[in-house]
Amino acid sequence: MNKFVFRALASLLGLLLSIGACSYWLRGTLDDVAQEKPAAESAGLEFGKGTDEYGCVKEAAARINQTQSIKGAALTGAFLEACLKTSTATPGFCDDVPKWDDRFKSGAWAVSVCDQFGQDSRYCRKVMELIPRYCDRTHQFR
Secondary structure: OOHHHHHHHHHHHHHHHHHHHHHHHHHHHHHHHHHHHHHHHHHHHHHHOOOEHHHHHHHHHHHHHHOOOHHHHHHHHHHHHHHHHHOEOOOOOOOOOOOOOOHHHHHHHHHHHHHHOOOOOHHHHHHHOHHHHHHHHHOOOO
16 A cells, blocks of 8 residues: 555544544533533523622632633533522613624624633633623623
8 A cells, every 4th residue: 555545544544533622522521511511501500699790700700710721611601691690780781792793893892891800711711701792682682
């Protein structure tokens, strides 16, 4: 067998094995998130009853700092969304938040929020990108 064909087949086999391993890992992570999401939402609803919108964001930033992972970001996002539902309004909370459908501005805004909390991870940004959607849904006339 020609060296080129052998290398091509070896590369293809390596690629397929890598895809399979990533798929297996991701499926396990998604299963974990699905099992743990109700508890994260319940914790968010409970926490939100005793704080305002800003308090929910502050707590979410602290939680994502403790769990720097895809799973941690998903569960922190579930916590934040639930927390915001039961929290009291923070005056001006959505005033400077860009529209959710402006992906460039909302992404840059999320980075600036993470910076305020000393976070520079992509996980923090993904969690904070939920706030523009929340503001669009709850403060429709801004």
